[in-house]
Amino acid sequence: MTIEQARQARERLKPYLRTTPLVFSEPLSRATGNRVWLKLESLQPTGAFKVRPALNGMLVHLDQARKAGVIASSSGNFAQAVAYAARQLGVSAQIVMMKNSSPLKIEGTRRLGGDVVLCENTFKDRWETTFRIERESGRLLLHPYDSEETIAGDATIGLELSEQLDSDFTVLVPISGGGLISGIASALKAERPACKVIGVQPAANGSMKKSIEQGRPVTVTPAPSIADALVVATPGERTFAIVQKLVDDLVLVEEEEIATAVRTLAGEQKLVVEPGGAVGVAALLAGKVQPAGRDLVCILSGGNIQPSKLAELLAAELS
Amino acid sequence: MTIEQARQARERLKPYLRTTPLVFSEPLSRATGNRVWLKLESLQPTGAFKVRPALNGMLVHLDQARKAGVIASSSGNFAQAVAYAARQLGVSAQIVMMKNSSPLKIEGTRRLGGDVVLCENTFKDRWETTFRIERESGRLLLHPYDSEETIAGDATIGLELSEQLDSDFTVLVPISGGGLISGIASALKAERPACKVIGVQPAANGSMKKSIEQGRPVTVTPAPSIADALVVATPGERTFAIVQKLVDDLVLVEEEEIATAVRTLAGEQKLVVEPGGAVGVAALLAGKVQPAGRDLVCILSGGNIQPSKLAELLAAELS
Numbered sequence: 065m066t067i068e069q070a071r072q073a074r075e076r077l078k079p080y081l082r083t084t085p086l087v088f089s090e091p092l093s094r095a096t097g098n099r100v101w102l103k104l105e106s107l108q109p110t111g112a113f114k115v116r117p118a119l120n121g122m123l124v125h126l127d128q129a130r131k132a133g134v135i136a137s138s139s140g141n142f143a144q145a146v147a148y149a150a151r152q153l154g155v156s157a158q159i160v161m162m163k164n165s166s167p168l169k170i171e172g173t174r175r176l177g178g179d180v181v182l183c184e185n186t187f188k189d190r191w192e193t194t195f196r197i198e199r200e201s202g203r204l205l206l207h208p209y210d211s212e213e214t215i216a217g218d219a220t221i222g223l224e225l226s227e228q229l230d231s232d233f234t235v236l237v238p239i240s241g242g243g244l245i246s247g248i249a250s251a252l253k254a255e256r257p258a259c260k261v262i263g264v265q266p267a268a269n270g271s272m273k274k275s276i277e278q279g280r281p282v283t284v285t286p287a288p289s290i291a292d293a294l295v296v297a298t299p300g301e302r303t304f305a306i307v308q309k310l311v312d313d314l315v316l317v318e319e320e321e322i323a324t325a326v327r328t329l330a331g332e333q334k335l336v337v338e339p340g341g342a343v344g345v346a347a348l349l350a351g352k353v354q355p356a357g358r359d360l361v362c363i364l365s366g367g368n369i370q371p372s373k374l375a376e377l378l379a380a381e382l383s
Numbered sequence: 384m385t386i387e388q389a390r391q392a393r394e395r396l397k398p399y400l401r402t403t404p405l406v407f408s409e410p411l412s413r414a415t416g417n418r419v420w421l422k423l424e425s426l427q428p429t430g431a432f433k434v435r436p437a438l439n440g441m442l443v444h445l446d447q448a449r450k451a452g453v454i455a456s457s458s459g460n461f462a463q464a465v466a467y468a469a470r471q472l473g474v475s476a477q478i479v480m481m482k483n484s485s486p487l488k489i490e491g492t493r494r495l496g497g498d499v500v501l502c503e504n505t506f507k508d509r510w511e512t513t514f515r516i517e518r519e520s521g522r523l524l525l526h527p528y529d530s531e532e533t534i535a536g537d538a539t540i541g542l543e544l545s546e547q548l549d550s551d552f553t554v555l556v557p558i559s560g561g562g563l564i565s566g567i568a569s570a571l572k573a574e575r576p577a578c579k580v581i582g583v584q585p586a587a588n589g590s591m592k593k594s595i596e597q598g599r600p601v602t603v604t605p606a607p608s609i610a611d612a613l614v615v616a617t618p619g620e621r622t623f624a625i626v627q628k629l630v631d632d633l634v635l636v637e638e639e640e641i642a643t644a645v646r647t648l649a650g651e652q653k654l655v656v657e658p659g660g661a662v663g664v665a666a667l668l669a670g671k672v673q674p675a676g677r678d679l680v681c682i683l684s685g686g687n688i689q690p691s692k693l694a695e696l697l698a699a700e701l702s
Contacts, residue, residue: 085404090428106653109409330693334425334655334686367653371697374649378694 065212065306067254070219070247073120077220080119080152084108084221086228086361091332096348099359101233103225106337106367110172112293113244113365114138114145114208117217121206122149124213128204129155135203137161137194139240139295140169141340141366142208147178158203160194162186166292168370187297209243210300218247225361226255233359234260236344239272239314241296242303244365249310260312262353264343266291267316272299276308290373291322293340293366315353317346325349326369326377338369384531384625386573389538389566392439396539399438399471403427403540405547405680410651415667418678420552422544425656425686429491431612432563432684433457433464433527436536440525441468443532447523448474454522456480456513458559458614459488460685461527466497477522479513481505485611487689506616528562529619537566544680545574552678553579555663558591558633560615561622563684568629579631581672583662585610586635591618595627609692610641612659612685634672636665644668645688645696657688 085104092100105113118136122129133156136146143159150157158179161170173180183193198205207214221244225235235252237245242263249261265273269286275298283298299307307314317325322339325346329337337345344362347353353360404423411419424432437455441448452475455465462478469476477498480489492499502512517524526533540563544554554571556564561582568580584592588605594617602617618626626633636644641658644665648656656664663681666672672679 082407085406085423087404087426088401104404107406111653327690330655331690334430336649336653336655371646371650375694375697378690378697 065215065219065247065250067251069212069216070223070251073216074220074223076123077116077119077217081108081115083224086225089333091328092345092348100348101229101359101361102333102335103221103361103363104335105221106335106341106364110144110148110176111367112141112145113218113221114142115148116220117214117243118142118145118149118206119152120217121211121213122153122155125204126153129153132202132204133157134206135160135194135197135201136206136208137190138208139293140166141293141368143173143178143180144169144176146206147173147176151177158197160190160197162190166368166370169368172368209241209296210302214243215247215250215302218244219251221363222248222251223255226252229359229361231359232256232258233361234262235361235363236262236264236347236353237363238294238340238343238365239263239265240294240340242272242299242307244363245311246303246306248363250306253310261310263307263311263314264347265314265316266294266322266343267318269294269297270316271297272304272307273314273316275299275304276314290319291340291343293338294343315347317343317350317352321346321350323377326374330374330378335364336367336369336374337364338366341366384534384538384566384569386570388531388535389542389570392535393539393542395442396435396438396536400427400434402543405544408652411664411667419667420548420678420680421652421654422540422680422682423654424540425654425660425683429460429463429467429495430686431460431464432537432540433461434467435539436533436562437461437464437468437525438471439536440530440532441472441474444523445472448472451521451523452476453525454479454513454516454520455525455527456509457527458612459485460612460687462492462497462499463488463495465525466492466495470496477516479509479516481509485687485689488687491687528560528615529621533562534566534569534621537563538570540682541567541570542574545571548678548680550678551575551577552680553581553672554680554682555581555583555666555672556682557613557659557662557684558582558584559613559659561591561618561626563682564630565622565625567682569625572629580629582626582630582633583666584633584635585613585641585662586637588613588616589635590616591623591626592633592635594618594623595633609638610659610662612657613662634666636662636669636671640665640669642696645693649693649697654683655686655688655693656683657685660685
């Protein structure tokens with residue numbers, strides 16, 4: 065993915081998406097002694113950054129998408145984004161989701177007009193089902209993280225940050241398949257090479273970290289995690305190569321650290337952020353990132369937490 | 384309060400506060416068939432718009448404030464804002480609060496270094512205590528809603544909106560003592576006379592609406608309401624006169640409508656908003672505002688809801 069592709073994606077998305085706010089966090093800055101900024105991808109339509117790659121993927125191949133429809137597979141946020149983008153563009157969308165995906169995200173995808181195909185709870189079955197539908201129907205396959213169009217869509221966040229913050233900064237990015245951090249790192253290292261990019265995964269699924277340590281994409285068996293958006297067991301080929309080349313550090317966070325971050329963001333910062341979107345703040349609050357006096361940006365990648373789950377996390381704080 | 388005072392307040396506040404985001408709300412626009420925008424005062428330091436009037440009041444009389452300290456009285460959001468502003472400016476702050484104020488807000492005020500003086504649960508005792516301290520100590524009195532400095536501080540929101548949105552719009556503003564809506568209406572009717580300003584109160588406390596109907600400020604006995612920030616039983620003299628002259632309409636919302644708005648903002652929009660800050664959205668969702676094809680702005684004036692209360696509201700949705 066080239067910086068030119070990222071710039072083209074940005075122009076392509078402008079009629080459909082607004083620049084998301086980058087806000088200074090008073091409570092997180094006070095708590096950690098840094099200058100902390102939050103990029104509010106949770107305020108995107110469908111509540112997550114995934115509308116960027118979904119729209120970009122469809123717009124690049126719009127004729128095929130309109131003629132044959134699209135097929136995608138997702139743990140939830142990409143599913144909702146594909147359904148939303150498809151409705152905006154007059155495209156038919158089928159999305160393969162595991163049966164145990166977040167009910168909120170399955171329901172949200174259907175409400176947006178997406179045709180959800182449920183599969184067994186394995187990545188193997190999810191991909192087999194997806195490829196079978198692609199083959200049989202001729203639908204355009206939109207990859208959730210490992211395609212140039214997806215990474216270029218994700219890179220638009222990096223381009224926005226580069227304009228929104230003048231001083232050099234360190235950005236903390238959640239990792240699942242690695243598309244988001246690949247896009248952001250590609251854009252920033254081209255436009256603002258002095259910026260640092262740090263990836264964060266739940267300790268329950270350190271697939272990218274383990275892959276980088278072993279020098280090749282490896283498959284892990286993710287343990288259960290409240291971060292239902294960060295479940296990819298094997299990094300993408302493309303995203304692994306980009307992370308290996310461009311990302312400065314990778315950090316793991318524990319479940320309780322993620323829960324604390326979600327609680328702090330709701331209680332102190334007044335933002336509803338899903339566990340997968342809060343791992344950057346979790347790493348920061350847990351003291352796992354040493355920013356060395358820089359401005360720090362946390363990408364709040366999504367806000368799609370089940371209200372009952374948020375209620376449970378907030379109530380747990382008090383007991 | 385003149386538009387010139389508002390402009391001066393804006394310049395005065397610039398070193399201390401950033402312009403808050405105005406975000407387009409996809410879910411509220413879809414649900415109501417309008418173009419709905421949200422002004423995120425909930426993201427201000429201390430989680431409410433009140434830092435604007437607190438800072439402005441102190442900065443206008445900074446010598447006196449630094450020499451003698453300040454005294455204020457508040458149901459909570461102004462208290463936290465005064466404590467915050469005082470700490471920023473090196474000022475001693477005493478704040479009179481009723482014993483039954485939100486524990487979150489009392490605790491928040493103390494944590495920011497404010498010296499909280501608890502009084503009985505009546506406005507009479509709150510004001511008597513406040514005036515006594517002012518008299519005995521010589522502290523600078525900061526009025527929560529009915530002074531020129533306060534209204535000018537609140538007016539900076541109107542100036543920001545006027546820059547942030549090009550098309551003419553209708554703005555929905557929560558009312559307690561009337562300072563916020565007086566400031567916003569004064570700024571907008573001067574800068575953007577085609578904009579409309581609508582005030583919203585809980586039906587449990589329709590003090591401003593009843594006063595306007597009767598042509599003079601009247602005192603009501605507020606019933607209990609989840610909107611703990613909107614409890615003033617008598618509008619200010621200044622604010623009453625401004626609302627009478629400049630505000631286009633006043634609307635009342637029921638408790639269940641407020642609860643629905645808080646739930647919708649957290650669940651769909653991913654924003655934590657306190658009940659008093661959500662009354663504009665409540666009026667909109669309840670169909671009590673007819674925007675006639677205009678852009679609609681809801682001022683989300685604060686986000687200081689007790690986490691346990693938010694958990695309760697979110698859990699109630701599911702039962």
